[in-house]
Amino acid sequence: MTHFEAIEGRLAEGYLLGELTTEQREQYEEHYFGCPGCVEEIRWGAMFLANARRVLWKLPDIQGTKDETF
Amino acid sequence: MELQSFDEAYFKRLRAGDPATCDHFVAYFNQLLLIKLRSRLRSPQAIEDVRQETFARVLTSLRNEGGIRNPASLGSFVNSVCNNVLLEHYRSSSRNLYLEDNPVDPPDKRINMDEMLITEQTQRYVREILDQLSKKDRRILHAIFIEEKHKDHVCQEFGVNRDYLRVLLHRAKQSFRARYEQDGGKNKTKK
Numbered sequence: 001m002t003h004f005e006a007i008e009g010r011l012a013e014g015y016l017l018g019e020l021t022t023e024q025r026e027q028y029e030e031h032y033f034g035c036p037g038c039v040e041e042i043r044w045g046a047m048f049l050a051n052a053r054r055v056l057w058k059l060p061d062i063q064g065t066k067d068e069t070f
Numbered sequence: 071m072e073l074q075s076f077d078e079a080y081f082k083r084l085r086a087g088d089p090a091t092c093d094h095f096v097a098y099f100n101q102l103l104l105i106k107l108r109s110r111l112r113s114p115q116a117i118e119d120v121r122q123e124t125f126a127r128v129l130t131s132l133r134n135e136g137g138i139r140n141p142a143s144l145g146s147f148v149n150s151v152c153n154n155v156l157l158e159h160y161r162s163s164s165r166n167l168y169l170e171d172n173p174v175d176p177p178d179k180r181i182n183m184d185e186m187l188i189t190e191q192t193q194r195y196v197r198e199i200l201d202q203l204s205k206k207d208r209r210i211l212h213a214i215f216i217e218e219k220h221k222d223h224v225c226q227e228f229g230v231n232r233d234y235l236r237v238l239l240h241r242a243k244q245s246f247r248a249r250y251e252q253d254g255g256k257n258k259t260k261k
Contacts, residue, residue, distance in 0.1 A: 013239040034143065041243075044246065051192045
């Protein structure tokens with residue numbers, strides 16, 4: 001796996017979302033542990049998600065009816 | 071967050087046990103190992119055990135004559151050692167279960183991050199980014215990460231596909247990073 005393939009496939013996002021297959025996850029881990037660029041992607045994504053969970057939990061207006069217009 | 075390439079000089083200091091380099095090494099890989107382990111293990115104690123054992127083995131191997139010698143493969147080596155320790159953990163937890171199909175410690179695919187990643191400032195940045203998203207996108211994130219709805223159901227409910235979720239996270243992450251760096255990473259979190 002190359003850095004380009006990882007970025008093109010948005011594998012950092014798939015990894016953090018738990019969307020990768022077992023095989024993809026293992027291949028991506030094998031890659032990103034040795035890829036500074038992908039480590040950055042993972043770290044920023046993890047940081048965003050950690051904070052987003054906290055913020056989303058507090059957002060008062062997030063719930064809405066299903067047929068609400070977006 | 072600094073890009074890190076491991077060169078021969080770093081490697082030598084690490085092998086010699088230079089305290090600052092060892093601290094950096096552990097700090098660099100600690101978060102990666104936690105992210106990896108939390109996608110496979112639920113028990114905080116199990117995560118801690120595997121993490122510590124991984125570091126112990128890697129550092130021991132680095133100092134052994136027959137151990138790893140190529141600085142460029144350091145990251146791959148850490149990952150490989152962690153995989154071995156994980157397998158041993160599974161085996162010791164239950165000798166009779168086949169790991170791939172019956173993990174002893176069921177994986178929690180949701181990646182929960184450490185408190186160390188969260189500060190008032192980073193929450194403020196994220197709040198700004200979330201405010202800029204459409205209501206639909208905010209509700210998608212809420213449905214996945216707070217309500218913990220199955221992603222198939224979320225996609226169906228909001229009329230999107232799984233790729234949309236990755237793109238949504240990617241854009242939000244990039245905006246967050248840009249916002250953070252715009253302020254020069256004030257109130258930096260520990261990384």
